[in-house]
Amino acid sequence: MTTTRTRLTRRPLIIAGLVLGKGLGGFVDGIVFHQILQIHHMLSARREPTNVVNMQVNMVWDGLFHTVTWIATFIGVCLLFRAGKRSDVAWSGRALFGSMLAGWGVFNLVEGLIDHHILHVHHVVERMGPSAWDYAFLASGVVFITAGWLIVRSDHSDHARRSYATDVRPATI
Amino acid sequence: MPASAPSPVLFAYAFAALIAAAPPPAAACPVCDNPGAREVRAALVDDDFAVNLMAATLPSLVFMGFVAVVHFTSRDRGSRTSSEGRDTDYDRQKDQP
Numbered sequence: 001m002t003t004t005r006t007r008l009t010r011r012p013l014i015i016a017g018l019v020l021g022k023g024l025g026g027f028v029d030g031i032v033f034h035q036i037l038q039i040h041h042m043l044s045a046r047r048e049p050t051n052v053v054n055m056q057v058n059m060v061w062d063g064l065f066h067t068v069t070w071i072a073t074f075i076g077v078c079l080l081f082r083a084g085k086r087s088d089v090a091w092s093g094r095a096l097f098g099s100m101l102a103g104w105g106v107f108n109l110v111e112g113l114i115d116h117h118i119l120h121v122h123h124v125v126e127r128m129g130p131s132a133w134d135y136a137f138l139a140s141g142v143v144f145i146t147a148g149w150l151i152v153r154s155d156h157s158d159h160a161r162r163s164y165a166t167d168v169r170p171a172t173i
Numbered sequence: 174m175p176a177s178a179p180s181p182v183l184f185a186y187a188f189a190a191l192i193a194a195a196p197p198p199a200a201a202c203p204v205c206d207n208p209g210a211r212e213v214r215a216a217l218v219d220d221d222f223a224v225n226l227m228a229a230t231l232p233s234l235v236f237m238g239f240v241a242v243v244h245f246t247s248r249d250r251g252s253r254t255s256s257e258g259r260d261t262d263y264d265r266q267k268d269q270p
Contacts, residue, residue, distance in 0.1 A: 056213045111232040121228040
């Protein structure tokens with residue numbers, strides 16, 4: 001029997017999950033709230049989208065927000081790919097999912113604090129102005145962070161060392 | 174059988190489809206050259222540009238700072254020692270004398 005003792009780490013997977021969660025959470029915000037429901041836009045508290053020019057200005061800034069979100073998602077994919085190439089990374093779907101959920105939560109918390117409460121560039125339901133929905137958005141961030149962290153912590157499975165990179169086997173015909 | 178001329182109805186549909194496919198000039202796209210577009214461009218780089226740019230990018234920058242802190246300061250609770258060495262068919266064949 002061949003026995004290998006390997007120090008496993010989940011950190012690269014968790015970091016990749018956090019960044020991916022931020023990107024995907026940003027896309028949920030942009031696609032669902034900005035585009036489908038249109039309950040707010042990036043600058044809708046400063047430029048009320050009631051005429052074509054203001055709508056176009058908001059559309060451009062929504063596009064810039066999506067650009068930043070796309071970059072975050074791309075970085076997350078690259079980090080995940082790099083983690084996947086390392087044989088000392090514990091490959092856990094639970095850790096990845098939990099960290100993605102936590103990343104989404106951190107995004108909601110940070111974006112809500114900065115854009116809704118500090119800069120006041122938009123609010124969750126713009127026609128209501130500052131409202132309980134802004135605080136619900138922050139609360140969703142706290143809930144996602146807590147749930148994600150608990151999911152990551154609950155991952156007690158004995159992770160398999162992915163030895164395919166170093167254990168090259170001859171092809172059988 | 175003599176070849177028949179195209180149906181007028183079919184011709185009308187084809188013409189309507191051609192007209193519909195041609196896009197009308199955009200009213201105020203940011204890169205267009207008309208008064209509306211110039212107004213959009215002026216509004217994009219108005220006095221609030223710095224705040225608007227901050228609103229679009231600062232949350233992501235703060236988030237990346239948070240991730241960097243997690244990466245460089247966290248203790249990896251998930252680290253564990255695995256005595257995997259899974260006995261695969263290949264391992265068993267290889268170990269046989």
